[in-house]
Amino acid sequence: MAFHKVDYTKENGLPVVLTTVDKLVQWGRSNSLWAVSYGLACCAIEMMAAGGGRYDFDRFGTIFRASVKHSEVMIIAGTLTKKHAEFTRRLYDAMPEPKWVISMGSCANTGGMFNTYSTVQGVDRIIPVDIYLPGCAPRPETLQYALMILQKKIRRQKPNRSQKPKRLV
Numbered sequence: 001m002a003f004h005k006v007d008y009t010k011e012n013g014l015p016v017v018l019t020t021v022d023k024l025v026q027w028g029r030s031n032s033l034w035a036v037s038y039g040l041a042c043c044a045i046e047m048m049a050a051g052g053g054r055y056d057f058d059r060f061g062t063i064f065r066a067s068v069k070h071s072e073v074m075i076i077a078g079t080l081t082k083k084h085a086e087f088t089r090r091l092y093d094a095m096p097e098p099k100w101v102i103s104m105g106s107c108a109n110t111g112g113m114f115n116t117y118s119t120v121q122g123v124d125r126i127i128p129v130d131i132y133l134p135g136c137a138p139r140p141e142t143l144q145y146a147l148m149i150l151q152k153k154i155r156r157q158k159p160n161r162s163q164k165p166k167r168l169v
């Protein structure tokens, strides 16, 4: 009978991984960020492209959902009008804690070129934003990068921290 002996000194030590519960929870959380589909204008087309096979957000564990009750991330893609602002806030409030927001595109970040009576000059006047993604419109790769930055941010946070009230502009 063949006898296989593994030399762990050559294989970089024993096959054991040590970590903390906090890190494990945040690792799991950051790799299953379900995102509410929330396209408001042309940026939404890029967001939809990001969900397709070419960019494949599913491999990050990010699946677009049509329900805020199932979602941890709100990606606001496009121009937010004042008429719509109340609904945005309501949807944000209906999401379970902990939750994060990505503001996608210049219109969502600052109102963009629409410095008009009807446009909200930045979604952070309505809801707290974690990641600002610049561009008009940002490409799907950029959204992917923003998501990866958000994942890093989440991994650095404590899982059971009481969420501080986030600052609005």
Ligand code: SF4
Residues within 6 Å of the ligand: 041, 042, 043, 044, 077, 078, 079, 104, 105, 106, 107, 108, 112, 135, 136, 137, 138
């Ligand atoms: S940033 Fe540009 S692409 Fe995005 S919603 Fe505004 S005008 Fe459209």
